[in-house]
Amino acid sequence: MNNAEKPRRGRERNTATAARDEARRGRAPARPAPGRPAAGPGERPFVLAAVRIEQVRAVLGEVLQWEFPADAVLSRWLKAHPKLGVRDRGEVAEAVYDVLRNLRRYRQFAESGAGPATRRLAILGLAAVMDASVLDAGLEEHERHWLAHVRSLDVRGLARAVRDSLPDWLDEKLSTLEDPDALIQALNRPAPLDLRVNPMRVERAEMLKQLRSGPALRYDPQPTPYSPWGIRMQGRPPVNRWPMFEKGEIEVQDEGSQILAALVAPRRSEMIIDYCAGAGGKTLLIGALMRSTGRLYAFDVSAARLARAKPRFARSGLSNIVPVVIDPDNDQRVKRLRGKAHRVLVDAPCSGLGTLRRNPDLKWRQHPESLAALKETQAKILAQAARCVAPGGRLIYATCSILPEENEEQVKAFLAENPEFTLLDAAKIAADRCENLTLQGPFLNMRPDRHGTDGFFAAVMERSKPEN
Numbered sequence: 001m002n003n004a005e006k007p008r009r010g011r012e013r014n015t016a017t018a019a020r021d022e023a024r025r026g027r028a029p030a031r032p033a034p035g036r037p038a039a040g041p042g043e044r045p046f047v048l049a050a051v052r053i054e055q056v057r058a059v060l061g062e063v064l065q066w067e068f069p070a071d072a073v074l075s076r077w078l079k080a081h082p083k084l085g086v087r088d089r090g091e092v093a094e095a096v097y098d099v100l101r102n103l104r105r106y107r108q109f110a111e112s113g114a115g116p117a118t119r120r121l122a123i124l125g126l127a128a129v130m131d132a133s134v135l136d137a138g139l140e141e142h143e144r145h146w147l148a149h150v151r152s153l154d155v156r157g158l159a160r161a162v163r164d165s166l167p168d169w170l171d172e173k174l175s176t177l178e179d180p181d182a183l184i185q186a187l188n189r190p191a192p193l194d195l196r197v198n199p200m201r202v203e204r205a206e207m208l209k210q211l212r213s214g215p216a217l218r219y220d221p222q223p224t225p226y227s228p229w230g231i232r233m234q235g236r237p238p239v240n241r242w243p244m245f246e247k248g249e250i251e252v253q254d255e256g257s258q259i260l261a262a263l264v265a266p267r268r269s270e271m272i273i274d275y276c277a278g279a280g281g282k283t284l285l286i287g288a289l290m291r292s293t294g295r296l297y298a299f300d301v302s303a304a305r306l307a308r309a310k311p312r313f314a315r316s317g318l319s320n321i322v323p324v325v326i327d328p329d330n331d332q333r334v335k336r337l338r339g340k341a342h343r344v345l346v347d348a349p350c351s352g353l354g355t356l357r358r359n360p361d362l363k364w365r366q367h368p369e370s371l372a373a374l375k376e377t378q379a380k381i382l383a384q385a386a387r388c389v390a391p392g393g394r395l396i397y398a399t400c401s402i403l404p405e406e407n408e409e410q411v412k413a414f415l416a417e418n419p420e421f422t423l424l425d426a427a428k429i430a431a432d433r434c435e436n437l438t439l440q441g442p443f444l445n446m447r448p449d450r451h452g453t454d455g456f457f458a459a460v461m462e463r464s465k466p467e468n
Ligand SMILES: C[S@@+](CC[C@H](N)C(=O)[O-])C[C@H]1O[C@@H](n2cnc3c(N)ncnc32)[C@H](O)[C@@H]1O
Pocket: 001, 002, 257, 275, 276, 277, 278, 279, 280, 281, 282, 283, 299, 300, 301, 302, 305, 326, 328, 347, 348, 349, 350, 377, 381
């Protein structure tokens, strides 16, 4: 499961009460909510926006150290503030993510003004998610003037890397792709939440009916355009507290990810390896498409990630999955499976730049050096995984990156060194299951501006059978 697929937790709680609790802990100037006793002598009045600015500033202070992924920092902070209500949590998270999306431009704006720059970043993030008049109440006079000035600026004249907030190296790389402006803008917009039904347990039409007849209706559940198993929801539904989630009938999974599993085109009773299974997002759909028959190895070098997959495997009811922690070099199990698998999926560790809608911090956490290291790892995993493919079997290489150097270029280099593999038309294979999906091929390239999914890449290669 990538970060994008993680449902966010939240607790129903009254906004003013939760914010007041925060204020009581000394995190912000406090005044009781309406209807409560007035502020005592020497106390500053409670203002929700003032509390919120300090909350967002505190989270940003940690996120912008870049030591940990933003979602990890945020979920830790939210856990440390269990009394915050759903709306409060949503506002803090959305403001932090808005700052990460627009960081370069906001930093330029924050250069003017007085006081700590992180506070001004927090104000800009909140200006994007809060009603202007509510936010205004939490601002100092000089901040009010500064924000009005920032709001009056015309950003159209700014260089794209500043306007759309990209590091220069990434702006340069993206400018070589088709329609870079449309792609960059789409990557900078928040994504909806995609669910996937477990085809072993329930039909999509039936699940849509259930969702539309309960409290989930407010998230406007709609079928995804390409994946036959997907349901798209608006907003941040608390999916992991729904009974259908607990019963293993639905999972959170971007539509692009669902299509990748379709590309594996697994069949009953086959032996399949998900070589980089992580928290099992794709394993689950592949296992269900095998109708829980055959054997599906879920490999990963990270025991922690595979451990996160286990409860998902248990919920799904699948009995054909065999999770295995492998050694990145010389693993004996991998050796024993040499030439045996009908399908091997390599969902390779990558820059994740196709998922910027959900993980905007990646554009600041990745850099050319990390990319170079990833490319080496990808080539190494591809070569190792390829050895497990049986003659006539298929190797599927996938990333959630949009950079050709992690994608097409890796595949071309692999094919040049491994002439026993030939490239199949991924677009055609995907269209077998996803009938509305018309792509050019032979590679599968999904983009947020064209398909409404995260950016995904995949290639399907077949190993030739020895001639008799
Ligand atoms: C993109 S993530 C996989 C996501 C997963 N397939 C899903 O759908 O949720 C890449 C995974 O590759 C794993 N990995 C890194 N190096 C590896 C290696 N040498 N062999 C196998 N897996 C590796 C990482 O631990 C990580 O879980």
